[in-house]
Amino acid sequence: MQLALGLIETKGLIGAIEAADAMVKAANVKLVSKEKITAALVTVKIIGEVAAVKSAVDAGAAAAQRVSQLISAHVIPRPDDQLEDIIYHxxxxxxxxxxxxxxxxxxxxxxxxxxxxxxxxxxxxxxxxxxxxxxxxxxxxxxxxxxxxxxxxxxxxxxxxxxxxxxxxxxxxxxxxxxxEQIIPSVEELSGLNVHKLRHLARSFDNFPIKGREISRANRDELIAFFDQIR
Missing domain, CATH: 1.10.287 (Helix Hairpins)
Structure with missing residues (x-):
């Protein structure tokens, strides 16, 4: 993954919403998901350019701290592709x-x-x-x-x-x-998708030549070549 991953963990939903709102307003980042675990802990995930994610996480942490619900905040620059299954689970x-x-x-x-x-x-x-x-x-x-x-x-x-x-x-x-019936997009449409969307699309086809972590490890060119095989 070429983008950075930003994480903010709060105690309770109010702090998570406050942090998410501050992050997307502070920089050009994309809100990926929120995940609730035991003890009412909520983790908010964002992705974007490294500088933008760092700025957004700082703003989100400050917003959560103002309502006294901040637990932790962290930025992972360009995480490995194998983490996508965890990030987008x-x-x-x-x-x-x-x-x-x-x-x-x-x-x-x-x-x-x-x-x-x-x-x-x-x-x-x-x-x-x-x-x-x-x-x-x-x-x-x-x-x-x-x-x-x-x-x-x-x-x-x-x-x-x-x-x-x-x-x-x-x-x-x-x-x-x-x-x-599942319609395979054309080569032009596949070329316009990023590697994450190509992997997500590949997982939706039962007859795709590779499965599981092999899809996570394949790059864009390899995925497009596999789509040509089942076309």
Whole structure:
């Protein structure tokens, strides 16, 4: 990692929020995450240029000290790439959790649509069966005509219902294909991503040639080459 990592640890959330606000206002840094551990200790993480991170951490430490909640503050200039799994651990868990929730909502909506269509089809069939069993009394000849007409209408509605159900199943299969397919970005799009985003993207592909710490150790050129292999 070419950027510096700034850490401020406070006792309680108020000091953490105060420190984070002071840091992002004091210098051009990016707030990565906050992490809460036992004893109500909260750690706020930022990244940026070395000078900017040092200035931001000093401002954040002073802000937390004013509310008497500062525990410690530290700056790591250009930390090793292997620390990324630790630095971004909580952020990655939140992103994965959001993806799982989105998939659950999609599946639930599909299931509701299918059930509603099934109920509607069953109601239409029951209604037409009742009409066939209880024709109106209009003499022998009209009764014969009525018995033939509802039977034809029932078959027509049943055929239409089956056709609609097949369309719903086709849409479900198409939606599932769209949700499960993973599109590999073009070479130009990959070249515009930094090494951290490339590693994060690589971890989202099940068929990526390398896994785990091998992804953390690979540089940009190696990651782009692996994406070309699975394209």
């Amino acid at each position: 909580e952020q990655l868990l939140e992103e994965l959790g959001d993806q799982d929730k989105s998939q659950e909502i999609i599946n639930e909506n599909i299931t509701k649509t299918v059930r509603q269509d099934d109920v509607k089809i069953e109601q239409d069939e029951e209604k037409n069966v009742k009409d066939v069993r209880t024709p109106k009394k209009r003499g022998r000849k009209p009764l014969a005509k009525l018995s033939e007409k509802p039977q034809t209408k029932l078959e027509e509605l049943r055929s239409q219902a089956i056709h609609e159900l097949e369309n719903v199943e086709s849409e479900i299969r198409q939606n599932e294909t769209e949700y499960t």
